[in-house]
Amino acid sequence: MLYSKDGPxxxxxxxxxxxxxxxxxRRADIPAAFSMGFNxxxxxxxxxxxxxxxxxxxxYLDILLKNEVPPEELYTSIGSVxxxxxxxxxxxxxxxxxxALMSLVEWAEYKVKVELEKQLSAGGLEGxxxxxxxxxxxVVRRKVKKGRVKNVDIRPGIYDLGGFIKDNILILRMKLKxxxxxxxxxxxxxxxFLEHNSLAVKPVETDIVRxxxxxx
Amino acid sequence: MIPGVNFILNRVQKPARYVGGEWNIxxxxxxxxxxxxxxxxxxxxxxGMSYLGLQILxxxxxxxxDALMERVFAPWTDMExxxxxxxxxxxxxxxxxxxxDFDIIAFxxxxxxxxxxxxxxLDLAGLPLRTGGRTDKHPLVIAGGPCAFNPEPLSDFVDLFxxxxxxxxxxxxxxxxIDLKGxxxxxxxxxxxxxxxxxxxxxxxxxxxxxGKFQSIKPLLEExxxxxxxxxASNFDKVSFPDxxxxxxxxxxxxxxxxxxxxxxxxxxxxxxxxxxxxxxREKSPVTLVSQARKLxxxxxxxxxxxxxxxxxxxxxxxxxxxxxxxxxQAKKTSISLPSLRVDAFSIELAKEIQRTxxxxxxxxxxxxxxxxxxxxxxxxxxxxxLTAVSAAFAAGWSALKLYFMIGLPTxxxxxxxxxxxxxxxxxxxxxxxxxxxxxxxxxxxxSSFVPKSHTPFQWEPQAxxxxxxxxxxxxxxxLKEKSLVFHWHDPRVSFIEAVFARGDRQLGVxxxxxWSLGCRFDGWSECFNDHLWQKAFELTGINPxxxxxxxxxxxxxxxxxxxxxxxxKNYLIRExxxxxxxxxxxxxxxGNCSGCGLCAELVTEPELYGGKRIAKIQDVV
Numbered sequence: 001m002l003y004s005k006d007g008p009x010x011x012x013x014x015x016x017x018x019x020x021x022x023x024x025x026r027r028a029d030i031p032a033a034f035s036m037g038f039n040x041x042x043x044x045x046x047x048x049x050x051x052x053x054x055x056x057x058x059x060y061l062d063i064l065l066k067n068e069v070p071p072e073e074l075y076t077s078i079g080s081v082x083x084x085x086x087x088x089x090x091x092x093x094x095x096x097x098x099x100a101l102m103s104l105v106e107w108a109e110y111k112v113k114v115e116l117e118k119q120l121s122a123g124g125l126e127g128x129x130x131x132x133x134x135x136x137x138x139v140v141r142r143k144v145k146k147g148r149v150k151n152v153d154i155r156p157g158i159y160d161l162g163g164f165i166k167d168n169i170l171i172l173r174m175k176l177k178x179x180x181x182x183x184x185x186x187x188x189x190x191x192x193f194l195e196h197n198s199l200a201v202k203p204v205e206t207d208i209v210r211x212x213x214x215x216x
Numbered sequence: 217m218i219p220g221v222n223f224i225l226n227r228v229q230k231p232a233r234y235v236g237g238e239w240n241i242x243x244x245x246x247x248x249x250x251x252x253x254x255x256x257x258x259x260x261x262x263x264g265m266s267y268l269g270l271q272i273l274x275x276x277x278x279x280x281x282d283a284l285m286e287r288v289f290a291p292w293t294d295m296e297x298x299x300x301x302x303x304x305x306x307x308x309x310x311x312x313x314x315x316x317d318f319d320i321i322a323f324x325x326x327x328x329x330x331x332x333x334x335x336x337x338l339d340l341a342g343l344p345l346r347t348g349g350r351t352d353k354h355p356l357v358i359a360g361g362p363c364a365f366n367p368e369p370l371s372d373f374v375d376l377f378x379x380x381x382x383x384x385x386x387x388x389x390x391x392x393x394i395d396l397k398g399x400x401x402x403x404x405x406x407x408x409x410x411x412x413x414x415x416x417x418x419x420x421x422x423x424x425x426x427x428g429k430f431q432s433i434k435p436l437l438e439e440x441x442x443x444x445x446x447x448x449a450s451n452f453d454k455v456s457f458p459d460x461x462x463x464x465x466x467x468x469x470x471x472x473x474x475x476x477x478x479x480x481x482x483x484x485x486x487x488x489x490x491x492x493x494x495x496x497x498r499e500k501s502p503v504t505l506v507s508q509a510r511k512l513x514x515x516x517x518x519x520x521x522x523x524x525x526x527x528x529x530x531x532x533x534x535x536x537x538x539x540x541x542x543x544x545x546q547a548k549k550t551s552i553s554l555p556s557l558r559v560d561a562f563s564i565e566l567a568k569e570i571q572r573t574x575x576x577x578x579x580x581x582x583x584x585x586x587x588x589x590x591x592x593x594x595x596x597x598x599x600x601x602x603l604t605a606v607s608a609a610f611a612a613g614w615s616a617l618k619l620y621f622m623i624g625l626p627t628x629x630x631x632x633x634x635x636x637x638x639x640x641x642x643x644x645x646x647x648x649x650x651x652x653x654x655x656x657x658x659x660x661x662x663x664s665s666f667v668p669k670s671h672t673p674f675q676w677e678p679q680a681x682x683x684x685x686x687x688x689x690x691x692x693x694x695x696l697k698e699k700s701l702v703f704h705w706h707d708p709r710v711s712f713i714e715a716v717f718a719r720g721d722r723q724l725g726v727x728x729x730x731x732w733s734l735g736c737r738f739d740g741w742s743e744c745f746n747d748h749l750w751q752k753a754f755e756l757t758g759i760n761p762x763x764x765x766x767x768x769x770x771x772x773x774x775x776x777x778x779x780x781x782x783x784x785x786k787n788y789l790i791r792e793x794x795x796x797x798x799x800x801x802x803x804x805x806x807x808g809n810c811s812g813c814g815l816c817a818e819l820v821t822e823p824e825l826y827g828g829k830r831i832a833k834i835q836d837v838v
Binding site: 007008009010011012013015016017019020022023024025026027029034039040041052053081083084085203204205206 | 220222223225226231232235236237238239241463465466467471513514515516517518519548549551
């Protein structure tokens with residue numbers, strides 16, 4: 001299924017989203033397949049976890065069923081029991097031999113909107129992006145487990161960066177490495193970009209939306 | 217929507233606490249209702265959403281077409297900082313409106329250590345902290361819950377207290393509010409409200425002190441009642457119960473369906489306030505429970521249902537209900553759990569039947585280490601009961617058990633402390649002798665400090681001195697050295713503050729406000745509790761906390777909560793206190809003999825039990 005995640009649902013963490021869909025599937029009363037064992041749970045998987053606070057326009061999830069149900073029926077039964085901010089867009093039957101969604105995802109596209117302290121010209125922005133991407137490496141500090149911090153070069157994971165500017169609203173589009181072999185986070189790219197070009201932002205909401213996840 | 221909220225949500229831990237939007241929330245058009253209530257829980261979202269009373273009152277109010285209720289919780293310290301920096305007022309989750317825009321702010325008081333959060337939430341809402349500073353344009357601040365049974369420490373800040381079960385009285389209050397809206401002043405409304413049974417308006421009473429000690433409390437007006445008696449929801453089987461409760465999207469403490477199977481407990485443990493204030497014991501019928509469980513499972517999507525009550529295995533037809541529920545819920549792969557188990561083999565049988573895994577561990581509460589002390593506190597558990605129960609648990613496959621004790625109980629001696637050690641060891645040895653592998657066997661010994669509570673037979677007793685409690689903890693820690701015995705304890709300094717407020721009076725209002733202004737928040741959380749600030753607050757306000765926590769009252773003293781009636785008569789409490797000192801037990805009235813607590817006569821009610829049980833008519837009302 002394809003769904004979007006916005007509004008209050010933006011703030012559901014990945015772990016909580018797993019719990020949420022577990023309950024959605026029970027409420028939808030669909031013939032979901034359950035795992036064996038003492039604590040049976042329904043079997044479903046996401047294409048790629050989404051960070052808390054980031055919206056998702058096109059998120060994928062597959063659910064294993066015991067028997068075939070017409071997608072239109074599933075669309076109604078699942079679509080009517082989602083909490084606010086989760087919105088079902090499409091349901092279809094995946095081929096039985098389709099690989100795990102997670103293993104397919106290679107990159108994701110994000111749209112990032114920030115309000116700059118000062119106005120910036122379109123030409124100026126181009127120069128900033130060029131200069132940012134021309135760096136041989138972009139090292140960010142990333143929190144890893146147990147409060148430790150690790151330096152990571154995110155430059156190889158930035159596949160594309162573009163954007164435009166209107167007054168002092170800056171919109172960046174990013175294509176970033178995403179998937180089981182590591183991901184680059186849009187917030188990291190934004191912060192590094194702003195820092196590299198000494199751009200200051202207003203203390204208002206930074207809006208980040210993942211517009212899609214893609215295979216190679 | 218309040219500007220800036222989304223910005224700060226991206227800067228705080230667990231932002232899901234503050235956004236709402238969960239499944240089954242009710243969001244009404246503000247223009248379409250006559251009265252708007254904010255339910256305020258003075259602790260985190262995860263704690264507040266685990267409280268069944270919230271779900272019940274949310275349902276009761278939102279069922280009315282003329283009223284709405286939204287929720288607000290105490291913002292964690294990081295969120296508070298962000299809110300204050302950006303001048304964002306306390307807001308509700310459903311429609312993100314400032315709490316000050318509501319007509320009524322309704323707090324629930326579950327624990328004394330949330331009192332500074334009540335004040336903090338009023339401040340964040342932009343309300344004058346003290347009732348006297350509020351005008352007609354301010355919301356009415358009301359409060360209920362167990363701590364409202366001794367309302368005095370908060371009476372400077374709360375306009376009106378609801379004593380007892382809120383299901384009916386809250387609706388009566390809303391009716392009155394709508395009736396008088398725009399017609400009567402705040403003062404007039406409060407006087408009229410005080411005539412509703414179960415409503416206590418502290419500003420309408422004058423308190424007298426002698427040498428700094430509470431002496432008297434009298435209504436200021438003739439029309440105001442001298443005492444307020446708690447409310448009890450009648451016909452419990454048919455009481456309003458939400459079959460579509462809110463399902464949080466973020467994990468909460470009790471993250472499962474809570475099906476209330478019974479209310480009240482008549483075991484009569486002498487330290488237990490809940491056992492006194494929630495009388496009479498009332499059960500829901502098996503038919504009602506099965507039907508509610510079915511709807512709850514379908515409407516929430518939870519995979520687990522917890523049968524809640526003060527003592528689940530005391531429910532008359534528990535085996536029958538559990539069996540029916542298992543049949544009903546099996547197809548849905550929904551499991552059942554029992555949070556409160558009695559210490560006996562029957563309870564283990566029950567747990568064995570329903571718990572698919574043994575991972576969760578089982579908790580038993582012998583409360584005291586020797587038979588003498590268990591008799592004193594009227595905990596009707598013998599060492600044999602406990603060993604039978606733990607044997608059954610080990611035999612059924614559990615390897616980790618938890619034992620819960622209290623220290624500092626009235627009449628406690630060193631051999632009672634040694635008793636805790638011996639009993640814990642005996643439980644461990646039992647497991648080992650039954651073949652539980654030494655690597656897996658684990659007995660957790662959890663020890664808290666006794667806090668004397670109002671309306672209990674121990675309300676006259678002092679709390680044990682902190683030095684003593686610390687030394688007992690040290691002794692226990694030293695003695696419980698075995699690798700398989702894990703010792704947990706509560707901070708006696710927290711229990712001390714709890715004791716001050718549990719039996720406090722109105723003079724503590726200034727201390728509370730001072731503690732809040734010095735920075736006390738979330739005092740029940742060890743990472744937030746700051747004893748130094750509390751000591752400073754007492755010093756600066758000239759209050760000696762020991763004169764509250766360590767005070768021994770005499771039967772003749774007027775107690776600061778004597779004008780609040782639970783229906784249990786004082787003579788019964790005195791009798792129970794005397795029996796405690798002489799080590800006599802009083803049986804549960806469920807067994808058939810009325811123990812003369814006076815409640816049924818006082819409140820014109822009676823226990824509601826299923827399975828043909830009856831309680832002998834009261835002969836002994838004092």
